[in-house]
Amino acid sequence: MELMLEGIVKAFQLVFGGEAEVWTITWLSLTVSGTATLIALILGIPLGIALAMTRFPGRGVAVALVNTGMGLPPVVVGLFISIMLWRSGPLGFLNLIYTPTAMVIAQVVIAFPIVAGLTMAAFQTLNPRLRLQLLGIGASKLQLLWLLCKEARLPLLAAVMAGFGGVISEVGSVIMVGGNIKGQTRVLTTATVLETSMGNFGTAIALGVILLTLAFGVNFILTRIQQREQVRWPRPS
Amino acid sequence: MAEALLTLEDILTQYGDVPILEVPSLEVHVGEVLAVIGPNGAGKSTLLRIMGLLEQPARGKVAFRGQEATRENALNLRRRMASVFQEPLLVNASVYENAALGLKLRGLDRRTIEQQVRPWLERLGIAHLAGRAGRSLSGGEAQRTSLARALALAPELLLLDEPFSALDPPTREGLLLDLETILRETRITTVFVTHERSEASILGDRVAVLMQGKFRQVGPSIEVFTQPVTEDVAQFVGVETQLPGLVHSVTDGLARVRFPGGEADVAGDFCAGERVLLCLRPEDITLSPPGSEALRSSARNRLAGAVVKVTPWGSHFRVVVDCDGSRLVALITRPSFTDLGLAEAKPVVASFKATAVHVIRLR
Numbered sequence: 001m002e003l004m005l006e007g008i009v010k011a012f013q014l015v016f017g018g019e020a021e022v023w024t025i026t027w028l029s030l031t032v033s034g035t036a037t038l039i040a041l042i043l044g045i046p047l048g049i050a051l052a053m054t055r056f057p058g059r060g061v062a063v064a065l066v067n068t069g070m071g072l073p074p075v076v077v078g079l080f081i082s083i084m085l086w087r088s089g090p091l092g093f094l095n096l097i098y099t100p101t102a103m104v105i106a107q108v109v110i111a112f113p114i115v116a117g118l119t120m121a122a123f124q125t126l127n128p129r130l131r132l133q134l135l136g137i138g139a140s141k142l143q144l145l146w147l148l149c150k151e152a153r154l155p156l157l158a159a160v161m162a163g164f165g166g167v168i169s170e171v172g173s174v175i176m177v178g179g180n181i182k183g184q185t186r187v188l189t190t191a192t193v194l195e196t197s198m199g200n201f202g203t204a205i206a207l208g209v210i211l212l213t214l215a216f217g218v219n220f221i222l223t224r225i226q227q228r229e230q231v232r233w234p235r236p237s
Numbered sequence: 238m239a240e241a242l243l244t245l246e247d248i249l250t251q252y253g254d255v256p257i258l259e260v261p262s263l264e265v266h267v268g269e270v271l272a273v274i275g276p277n278g279a280g281k282s283t284l285l286r287i288m289g290l291l292e293q294p295a296r297g298k299v300a301f302r303g304q305e306a307t308r309e310n311a312l313n314l315r316r317r318m319a320s321v322f323q324e325p326l327l328v329n330a331s332v333y334e335n336a337a338l339g340l341k342l343r344g345l346d347r348r349t350i351e352q353q354v355r356p357w358l359e360r361l362g363i364a365h366l367a368g369r370a371g372r373s374l375s376g377g378e379a380q381r382t383s384l385a386r387a388l389a390l391a392p393e394l395l396l397l398d399e400p401f402s403a404l405d406p407p408t409r410e411g412l413l414l415d416l417e418t419i420l421r422e423t424r425i426t427t428v429f430v431t432h433e434r435s436e437a438s439i440l441g442d443r444v445a446v447l448m449q450g451k452f453r454q455v456g457p458s459i460e461v462f463t464q465p466v467t468e469d470v471a472q473f474v475g476v477e478t479q480l481p482g483l484v485h486s487v488t489d490g491l492a493r494v495r496f497p498g499g500e501a502d503v504a505g506d507f508c509a510g511e512r513v514l515l516c517l518r519p520e521d522i523t524l525s526p527p528g529s530e531a532l533r534s535s536a537r538n539r540l541a542g543a544v545v546k547v548t549p550w551g552s553h554f555r556v557v558v559d560c561d562g563s564r565l566v567a568l569i570t571r572p573s574f575t576d577l578g579l580a581e582a583k584p585v586v587a588s589f590k591a592t593a594v595h596v597i598r599l600r
Contacts, residue, residue: 127324127326129322129324129326130326130328132286132291132320132322133320133322133326133383134328134338135291135315136289136291136315136318136319136320136321136322136387136396137319137320137338137339137342137386137387137390138312138315138316138319138339138342138343138390139342140312140342143342147328150328150329151328151329
């Protein structure tokens, strides 16, 4: 218990003590995981919609792959991306290993199947006949997709939260492809691992508290959006 | 000839190798209500989806005011029609926003939308629900919202796919009568699909009978109900008595037809020796006790028989009479049922006019 208290005190010292490093780490965590989530959404939502709404040969395999991907172990992703990006690897010429870009790539691979899988599930809960009804009152193909996304917005936001939650908290892949380089690729999770291994439990707990606060803050905002009552009343005539 | 709003030509739809719908040609005229009736699985909904440009047929052509539908103009043509389905699916928003959705999709401004939506909410009796969540409505209210959503678009063609079949009887009757008034007053060209012949006869100017993917008969409502062209159409439109017989003799425009268990005179131009099917609607057959010859009615044909089965039929009784092997079905009111004291196995005389009989020539 003493350790926890010490950690919480330490956290306040770190955040408000004018020390720049913890801010750098927190900011990098947020930008790397935020960017990765955004890219995963851009790729995953269309794939999820396509899997939910179309039938094509090989769809079953694709669905199984996405579902497996939702539980992809970050260390395996880290290993795979490392092999690809190593100087001697097939993508070594890009010089990306141990950069934040490499970390984003790894986290996209982790978050993308989560987003795609949950998007698919979200669209499968919609009544398939809604599509015809919306087309039947004159929706274009794009308007149809937009309306369906609006209908599925609650589970879609859950997909965003699950994707972001999955990558902000993972350590396995970012430590492998990022290398935990101070000031460059060190994020909250890798810093926590480092401090713990060095016996600085207070600092480690402090970092953990900051991470939790960050995750809570982002999810709180998304939840507020998700649960907002959408029914608008018309102005009285 | 009335002007055609929508024309189908040489339409074929199939799932795999099984043809679902085959329409060599069909015209929907400007201002008419065309009721399409047929049993479940006849291809009615497929027909409506093809008309609404929501499904592409394997073959054939759909034209709207003479303009053939293509991939390029489909959205523009679709926006001149509106569809209403059996199950009113609303989006997760208020009744007002649901009714306004189609206009919003067309990019109209708020004021124009309000001007077009409000009157329809009033007209359909759901103005007081405008702010309610679409998901919280009863089936009837949701279907009214769905109708407002379509009518607010002022469509040139309204496509209704069994809009009442999911509703309970009182709700359905209320909405049916409201819709009848609306269609009569606005003269919106409408294609109305149903498996309920009563709905078809209330709304339809013309009735088209669709069976197993093909139109069996298309014509004015009264004609289809009283003069079906084939046996199965007769069965479907409610002609329950069908007597196969042979024309025995012809005198003064009346043909005497013999069938198992009796003879009857029918009006029409027939030759002796022709094989025919006599069709009688249950409301055209009257029943009387045997031996009441004094009560001479204008009915020319009288057949003696016995009651086989009596079924309460809403406000009427449906009585099946066996006349030496020929079965007749009559629909009689509760008072006359009580007066006649009918019961199973009781003898009875069934009579009908020569002109009430519709005759189908058999080949």
